[in-house]
Amino acid sequence: TFAWYARMRQESPVHYDEQRGSWDVFLYDDVHRVMSDYKSFSSQTRRGVDGQQSDMLLMMDPPKHKKYRSIVNKAFTPKAVEAMGPRIVEITNELLSKVEAKREMDIIGDLSFPLPVIVIAELLGVAEEDRALFKGWSDTLVEGFSGTEETPQQLAARKNQASRELYSYFMQVIERRRQEPQQDLVSALLAAEVEGEKLDLPHLLSFCLLLLVAGNETTTNLIGNAVICLTEEPGRWRQLADHRELLDTAIEESLRYRSPVQGMVRKAIADVELGGQLIRKDQLITAWIGSANRDEHKFETAEQFRIDRHPNPHMAFGMGVHFCLGAPLARLEARTALNVLLDRFPDLHARQGQELKLLPSPMVYGVQQLPVLF
Numbered sequence: 437t438f439a440w441y442a443r444m445r446q447e448s449p450v451h452y453d454e455q456r457g458s459w460d461v462f463l464y465d466d467v468h469r470v471m472s473d474y475k476s477f478s479s480q481t482r483r484g485v486d487g488q489q490s491d492m493l494l495m496m497d498p499p500k501h502k503k504y505r506s507i508v509n510k511a512f513t514p515k516a517v518e519a520m521g522p523r524i525v526e527i528t529n530e531l532l533s534k535v536e537a538k539r540e541m542d543i544i545g546d547l548s549f550p551l552p553v554i555v556i557a558e559l560l561g562v563a564e565e566d567r568a569l570f571k572g573w574s575d576t577l578v579e580g581f582s583g584t585e586e587t588p589q590q591l592a593a594r595k596n597q598a599s600r601e602l603y604s605y606f607m608q609v610i611e612r613r614r615q616e617p618q619q620d621l622v623s624a625l626l627a628a629e630v631e632g633e634k635l636d637l638p639h640l641l642s643f644c645l646l647l648l649v650a651g652n653e654t655t656t657n658l659i660g661n662a663v664i665c666l667t668e669e670p671g672r673w674r675q676l677a678d679h680r681e682l683l684d685t686a687i688e689e690s691l692r693y694r695s696p697v698q699g700m701v702r703k704a705i706a707d708v709e710l711g712g713q714l715i716r717k718d719q720l721i722t723a724w725i726g727s728a729n730r731d732e733h734k735f736e737t738a739e740q741f742r743i744d745r746h747p748n749p750h751m752a753f754g755m756g757v758h759f760c761l762g763a764p765l766a767r768l769e770a771r772t773a774l775n776v777l778l779d780r781f782p783d784l785h786a787r788q789g790q791e792l793k794l795l796p797s798p799m800v801y802g803v804q805q806l807p808v809l810f
């Protein structure tokens with residue numbers, strides 16, 4: 437991946453892929469432009485069967501996007517996220533207590549996979565007794581195609597089934613909160629309004645689902661990738677355990693160096709020139725965030741992990757109007773998970789001789805398992 441990016445930045449930074457019939461963009465400035473210039477590059481890369489715009493915030497363009505984003509911004513506030521802090525510490529401690537006696541764990545399976553699902557379930561107000569059900573659905577939704585037991589069609593059918601069940605579950609939660617508001621995100625979303633406009637039911641449902649799709653796997657990978665970055669160099673974990681003031685820059689550098697989201701897709705609204713190339717109306721463009729974040733024009737020693745890198749204008753959370761709504765939550769979860777890990781296991785290290793298996797999709801970066809000893 438990273439070698440390919442480096443070669444493309446040199447040889448063909450705005451590249452037309454004949455086979456796929458779409459564009460790939462590799463330089464920091466170009467990726468920045470493709471993600472933020474919504475007048476030229478649309479987020480509506482697909483249309484529904486009925487040709488309608490998607491109800492998903494992520495796929496909307498301004499001015500529609502501005503309206504819905506400002507409504508959800510009112511509910512999904514930094515304050516609401518901060519209030520989760522103590523609970524995230526508790527959940528992390530519970531997860532680690534299960535493995536402590538073994539002196540080894542899989543960072544992914546034992547910590548970074550369950551943590552964000554539990555957090556988002558609590559944030560949305562999913563009842564304790566429904567937690568397992570809920571986790572099953574959201575796991576299915578983000579499952580990648582593994583190519584063994586079932587066909588892609590079967591997987592798609594299972595995903596459809598899971599999202600239908602999740603929708604009807606959320607319908608019930610929404611109905612209950614409508615009658616009796618609580619201190620949770622769904623109640624806040626029901627109450628949120630901007631200039632007299634509220635979220636209607638389809639948009640509220642889509643948004644709840646988006647939180648699962650956009651927030652779980654990404655956060656899992658952020659925590660996993662950070663642990664890889666911090667354990668691949670001898671002494672780095674210990675250094676951080678003793679110098680916790682480096683934690684924030686360490687997380688930002690992990691986001692840059694191993695970005696959980698490697699690429700975002702846009703569609704040209706009209707013919708547009710980029711890096712001396714003519715992109716035609718309706719052509720798709722992949723903006724390679726993972727390449728932009730290693731562009732040596734922007735970052736000194738870009739191919740090195742520097743734990744104290746500052747400033748660090750990486751684009752791991754995107755850029756422009758779609759900038760990740762969940763960034764404060766993702767950062768809080770990562771900071772908490774790492775702090776608790778560093779407190780409890782200051783001598784944590786990667787298990788030697790284990791080849792780390794990357795996730796199959798080129799659009800995300802993360803490992804399937806991450807065995808560590810402590």
Ligand code: HEM
Binds near residue numbers: 655757759762
């Ligand atoms: C948008 C990355 C965690 C919710 C985005 C975008 C990126 C991103 C790159 C921009 C998409 C675009 O421009 O088309 C990440 C990463 C995460 C993370 C790397 C973790 C490390 C989360 C979490 C949540 C979340 C925890 C919520 C619980 C969203 C939403 C959007 C979004 C709702 C759409 C915003 C909009 O369209 O206005 N994220 N995300 N993300 N993210 Fe995240």
